[in-house]
Amino acid sequence: MPKLIVITGGVMSGVGKGVVVASIGRILRARGVSVNAVKIDPYINVDAGTMNPYAHGEVFVTYDGGETDLDLGHYERFLDVELSKRNNITSGQIYLSVIEKERRGEYLGQTVQLIPHVTDEIKRRIVEAAGGYDVTLVEIGGTVGDYEQLPFLEAARQLRLELGHDVLFIHVALVPLLKTTGEFKTKPLQHSVAELRRYGIQPDAVVVRSEKPIDAGSVKKIALFTNVPQSAIFNSYDVDTIYRVPLLLEEQGMGDFLVHRLGLAPRPPAHEDWREYVAKLTSPRRKVAVGMCGKYVELPDAYLSIIEALKHAGAALDTRPELVWINSVEVEKNPDVLYKLGVDAMVVLPGFGKRGTEGMIECVRYARVEKIPFLGICFGMQLAVVEFARNVLGLKGANSTELDPDTPHPVVHLAPEQREVDVLGGSMILGDREVDIVQGTLAASLYGAPHTVERHRHRYEVNLSYLPKLADAGLRVSGWRRDVKRVEIIELPGHPYFIATQFHPEFKSRPTKPRPVFLGLLKAALRS
Structure with a gap:
């Protein structure tokens, strides 16, 4: 017993x-x-x-x-x-x-x-x-x-x-x-x-x-x-x-x-x-300012695992990530506020719903244009694709169908298996999925392996029909779901560090085993 x-x-x-x-x-x-x-x-x-x-x-x-x-x-x-x-x-x-x-x-x-x-x-x-x-x-x-x-x-x-x-x-x-x-x-x-x-x-x-x-x-x-x-x-x-x-x-x-x-x-x-680990965590030699852009920033517990994942990566690098909370609703009112924050890195956080999303898209644009090391997670990845489609590819009104069902360019749309779902509880794409990593990419250098297993929680995904145009403009898919063809990781070659994941890497981070994308973000921030 x-x-x-x-x-x-x-x-x-x-x-x-x-x-x-x-x-x-x-x-x-x-x-x-x-x-x-x-x-x-x-x-x-x-x-x-x-x-x-x-x-x-x-x-x-x-x-x-x-x-x-x-x-x-x-x-x-x-x-x-x-x-x-x-x-x-x-x-x-x-x-x-x-x-x-x-x-x-x-x-x-x-x-x-x-x-x-x-x-x-x-x-x-x-x-x-x-x-x-x-x-x-x-x-x-x-x-x-x-x-x-x-x-x-x-x-x-x-x-x-x-x-x-x-x-x-x-x-x-x-x-x-x-x-x-x-x-x-x-x-x-x-x-x-x-x-x-x-x-x-x-x-x-x-x-x-x-x-x-x-x-x-x-x-x-x-x-x-x-x-x-x-x-x-x-x-x-x-x-x-x-x-x-x-x-x-x-x-x-x-x-x-x-x-x-x-x-x-x-x-x-x-x-x-x-x-x-505790000694490294509490007495770091260096520090970096990490912008945390989202819509629930008044309650940091909404992003608890991401906060802890950054701490884990920071301890491994003898660095304290000092979090700068960025309310995306406020960014919508005054985008210029981003230029006054002095962040060394930017994380665009997960979330659902339309409120504050234009501010999150502006945070992506700022990180891309100003060459700020960037990590987008789940919703953050989807909005990174929307920002790229609008401002690099020139697709006016590009959006996710979650945010604008009538968008002329649905670069992010509802996953096929979600279209018949009629209940909310427990019906998303949830839990572990195997992800194949494309060799010769930033993701491959971070993971040092041809595949990884990561946890998911989402309904929407990148629309594959737009991938050729996105790729021609410079966006690279560096991770694919193994069981079905779905975009899992995107990156921008030529940027100091620009990577985003459909999965949630934070859920598998451990104090003495930080996840690669968080380590990479802080390393890039230290170099900048």
Whole structure:
């Protein structure tokens, strides 16, 4: 049977529980333990795919096409694993499955209830996702006391009853620092643990989130009122980078505690590569200004994986990418603002819909004409083709049919298999696809291989009927999807660095394994 670490949160959301979970996984992985992670989201949506970025941040895409919570990105980056769509469980999935089973008669005429039918489905999915791993982390999203959480807390309680000490509970909660007195206030954490115990769950350990390191008196008070030994109380206070958190918790004895409590083989941790990465990340010798042009720039979490991918590449080059956020809506009002920013590189970001797209196209034009190193991702690639068609090829009104269905020159159009799609959720071109790279191109020099496997999330693509004209004008296709003839990478020969991808390279970037297109962008920026 699997060993499970169930992580709950209290007091308030958004305090970094996902980073703590990923850090716990990293600590175990450093000891040679095979680790998996599951994120439970109590919302009724089946997945995160139809959510507005302003409401939920980035949609992370798994190799098998799951549209998931952004915490799965943290898990993959910290654990260096590829997770499945089954690693994100939502209330919508659970209720949909239970109702479908009831309609098929699988409950044999029973009255279908929250307990046991819904909780059994939750347990089944957790155990299924945990198969084949030494330890699986299960993060229950939200905060204790949310009514949406109740079925998941009940399922977790039952798992502890059924699996005994192979289930470990860790509670993560904020301890605020009162500015007026300089005193840590543990009462909110005490109340969240009391609420958790009301549902039949006693935490085995507590991770205190705080602005600064908590004092010994606060630790003693937390232990007294939560019934958790002081040796099982850990502190994740604010640090210069989230990648330092595993090292912080390791120094406090988290790794030894987990090994002892779960009965794992004791092994010395191997954090050398991680320490080296954190050192390079936090003390770079150089810096470059990277323009980030998009329509959701007020909420950087909408581009979280791209931000992290740039950090990974920067650490490898002993360079800090300093991000300059460019609101494409504002660029539409005043394109001249681009000339005042002084960026060393430009990234035109993914997105959907018409708002702000002319500003994104202007960012492409600026990078092309001013010879600024450029990277376009997904929607950014499509708009790079539109800009080239308009301003180099001279096709007036060229556009994507997503943005202008009546465009006289649909250089980007709906992919053929998307034309009959009548539902939004889970219906895009999603997940891994093999990409063949054309030899003798910039892409070939970056990847150093004839093909790559990359993740996708899109409906529209370059219209192949325009390729001859685009190629004659100087645009080069340097990557093709292997299974069907689709444009995956474009570039401009003669430009210092101009490359764009239909796929999302950021989803496969890792702290010690940066993706080639991000490395190439920063190298070109350093040369400029």
